[in-house]
Amino acid sequence: MDTEKVNSMDFGEFVDVFGNVTERCPLIAAAVWSQRPFSDLEDLEKHFFAFIDALPQSGQEGILRCHPDLAGSELQRGTLTAESQREQSGAGLRSLGADGRLRLAELNAQYRARFGFPFVLAARFSDRTAVPRELARLLLCPSAQELRTALGEVKKIGSLRLADLLRADPAKL
Amino acid sequence: MDTEKVNSMDFGEFVDVFGNVTERCPLIAAAVWSQRPFSDLEDLEKHFFAFIDALPQSGQEGILRCHPDLAGSELQRGTLTAESQREQSGAGLRSLGADGRLRLAELNAQYRARFGFPFVLAARFSDRTAVPRELARLLLCPSAQELRTALGEVKKIGSLRLADLLRADPAKL
Structure with a gap:
């Protein structure tokens, strides 16, 4: 996919393609469309990150809260987004034993309780x-x-997902 | 649902319940959770609206771009969110004839082209x-x-959806 192709997308197509660059936050891709045309991959990525950085703290926490647990019940049930399913499976989290899953579930719960996001x-x-x-x-570090x-x-x-989406011909974007 | 119940929700439950108060923007509910406890329905609604108002223009446009077309192909296919399906069906948009659907599709396309959101x-x-x-x-008004x-x-x-969610016992929230 080259820059010209990305810049030619209407917002519906753009959100379909880039809507999960930030997990379960299509609003962000939908906002980034306002910044087209993009000069290259770096420029496109810059607008995703600038939008995240400009959000109030509650919005940044909100982004995190749209993410699933690592090795959580959604991975087992297969109800993650396609990207998360691939990423978590690739890290070997699907082949954790029962003890490993339990240990992670406990740590995830402690983390959520401490920070208010997963x-x-x-x-x-x-x-x-x-x-x-x-x-x-x-969990032992200052918060x-x-x-x-x-x-x-x-x-x-987000960087890795963007690169994947443009991988067909990344040199062109 | 009373205020105490809403205030006792962890963020996962809160996003499950309120994630579509703003269509396909669970990020907003996930951000609003940071503002708990809520004193009543009005207070909860106020935080949804304040988050929307504080977004940069691109983010506000992004919210609109997460909305489906009225009487569009998703209504026919039944792939809208449950809330949108009910709302559009209730307005009689499912029973539009072919001419009416075509006319609306043309107007929707003109609107999207003019304003950059649906x-x-x-x-x-x-x-x-x-x-x-x-x-x-x-389409004839200044933009x-x-x-x-x-x-x-x-x-x-959002107001109507929040009221629905709390309708079981709205007096208590």
Whole structure:
């Protein structure tokens, strides 16, 4: 997909294609369409991130709350978005044993109770042994920076998803 | 549903219940959860509207772009959200004849091309004869106020949906 193709999309098509760059937040892609034309992939990505950064804190927390748990019940039931299903499965989270799932469920619940949003991690940069380790580590850290850390993961996920969508011919965008 | 019940919801439950108060924008309900506790229905509604009003213009346009067309192909296919399906059906838009559907499709396309977002109307305050009349009227109006007018409709829709959700015992919220 080249830049010209992206810039030629009407908003319906654009939201269909880019609506899950930020998990379950098609509003963000729908807003980014206002910023076209885009000069390249970097420019497109910049507008996604600028929109996220400009939201009030409640909106940034809201983005996180639209994310599913890692290795949660939706992964088992197969009701995640296609992107999340691929990312979590790729990190080996579907093949966790019952003990591993239980341990993660407990850590996820502690994290949610502490921060008021779910633990979000770019699973493609992690694996099933690193995820519980990272969660346990964050639960011991001061909470002041956690929103910023979590939004950094949202952006890593968005970057990878954007690159995937444009991979057919990324050099052109 | 009383205020105490709403205030006791974790964010997952809150987004499940209130996620479509603004059509296909669960991010907004997920953000509003940050503002709990709510003193009553009016207070809850106030936080939804304040979030919408505080968004940059691109975000407000994004909200509108998450709305389906009135009497569009999704209504025929039955792929609208449950709320939209009820609202559009209640306004008689499912029983439009082929000519009426074609006329509305043309007006919707003109509106989208002119404003960059779809025509949004609180269908429960309208009917299948008023919808095309209102659309044709807006297409002749100056465009400067249209974003504000459209967001007013988003808020009317949100008000009605919130009232429905709390109807079981609205006096208590």
